[in-house]
Amino acid sequence: MLFRYSSDSKGRPVKKAVIYTKNEHKIPKEKIDGDAYRIVARLRESGFDAYIVGGAVRDLIVGRSPKDFDIVTDATPSRIKKLFRNSRIIGRRFRLVHVFFGDKIFEVSTFRSIVDGSVGNEFGSMDEDVKRRDFSLNALYYDPIKEQVIDYVGGVQDIKNKKLVPVIPMDRIFVEDPVRMLRAVKYSTTTGCKMSWLLKRKIRKSAHLLLPVSPSRLTEEMLKIVNGGHAFQIVSAALKTDLYMYLQPSATAMMYADKNFEKSYMENLKRLDDLVAVEPDARLGERLSFFVFDFIKTLTDWQKEVSTKTAAGELYMKTWTQVRNFVLPMNPQRTELEYAIKECLKKLGVAVRIPSKRKKHVKLTLPAEAE
Numbered sequence: 001m002l003f004r005y006s007s008d009s010k011g012r013p014v015k016k017a018v019i020y021t022k023n024e025h026k027i028p029k030e031k032i033d034g035d036a037y038r039i040v041a042r043l044r045e046s047g048f049d050a051y052i053v054g055g056a057v058r059d060l061i062v063g064r065s066p067k068d069f070d071i072v073t074d075a076t077p078s079r080i081k082k083l084f085r086n087s088r089i090i091g092r093r094f095r096l097v098h099v100f101f102g103d104k105i106f107e108v109s110t111f112r113s114i115v116d117g118s119v120g121n122e123f124g125s126m127d128e129d130v131k132r133r134d135f136s137l138n139a140l141y142y143d144p145i146k147e148q149v150i151d152y153v154g155g156v157q158d159i160k161n162k163k164l165v166p167v168i169p170m171d172r173i174f175v176e177d178p179v180r181m182l183r184a185v186k187y188s189t190t191t192g193c194k195m196s197w198l199l200k201r202k203i204r205k206s207a208h209l210l211l212p213v214s215p216s217r218l219t220e221e222m223l224k225i226v227n228g229g230h231a232f233q234i235v236s237a238a239l240k241t242d243l244y245m246y247l248q249p250s251a252t253a254m255m256y257a258d259k260n261f262e263k264s265y266m267e268n269l270k271r272l273d274d275l276v277a278v279e280p281d282a283r284l285g286e287r288l289s290f291f292v293f294d295f296i297k298t299l300t301d302w303q304k305e306v307s308t309k310t311a312a313g314e315l316y317m318k319t320w321t322q323v324r325n326f327v328l329p330m331n332p333q334r335t336e337l338e339y340a341i342k343e344c345l346k347k348l349g350v351a352v353r354i355p356s357k358r359k360k361h362v363k364l365t366l367p368a369e370a371e
Helices: 034-045 055-061 077-083 126-132 155-160 179-191 197-210 215-228 231-240 249-257 259-278 284-297 302-307 312-326 334-347
Strands: 002-007 013-020 050-053 070-073 087-090 096-101 104-110 140-143 148-151
Touching: 034 050, 034 070, 034 077, 034 104, 050 055, 055 140, 055 155, 077 087, 077 096, 077 104, 148 155, 179 197, 179 215, 179 231, 215 231, 215 259, 215 284, 231 259, 249 259, 249 284, 249 312, 259 284, 284 312, 284 334, 312 334
Parallel strands: 070 104
Antiparallel strands: 002 013, 013 148, 050 070, 050 140, 087 096, 096 104, 140 148
């Protein structure tokens, strides 16, 4: 085990980070995406620091294959853009770079400062950047060249101990970015890292902070739930912490009012997770159908509608408007929501035409505000 040091005001060495070698973290080099490695290597060759960061490092430590490899560096977005022709700068306030390799997108961000708290956009150092990250299990940096994990906050031990520990002080973490509450629930359920009683209580007390969050950010978080394969667990935890009413207020109200609706809704989320497990390329509309089926079922007597031969187009148009309002503030792609509604209507016996299946579109890649 190695250590990284800085100096205090009197020039004395102060330990600031633990460095885990490959024999200690046991991350297999073959699990590192080759293109992610090339991005880091190119930045290093150009005189910059660069690391794989966040969820990818967490997943590698627990033996999973990461879905995404995010990279952080001391190079500014404009410098990164000059180094990679296959890239573009995104974001207005929080500027970062997407580097493209075929259909893969790598998010490359610049170390941020803490001068404006954990959500400012001033560039800074690695020592500052780590203090902006939400939880210790996401605050790890991996150097694929030296095969080392740099840990400022005890994240490796927290992962081993299965604890979800905030990096940012509890009085600021959710005030500065309320979406972190949703991430806390997601990380806890998908990694098995438990939230403390104090953290759960803080989330319940702070749940209302989600109210002014933009629909685009809430949509991004909802689509992660839809696509992630852990919808049942995450929604169950979000209901217990009073968060789901801000993600899906109509569904939450109906679950509170009708236990049978709640039971059926949650069973459909289990079916969704089964679908994601066996058919990872299922289109978004097919996945969304599991979220709206129970609501559509309540709209009318479908057997009567079918037996009286009400026009399928008329039924579809009436259903569309109500379902669109039901899923708010989530705002998925219109064609995918249309597919979901038609899929549900077909299951209820309505003779609607469903477009031929295609693979789901590329996931949303809105820039993170602070993580």
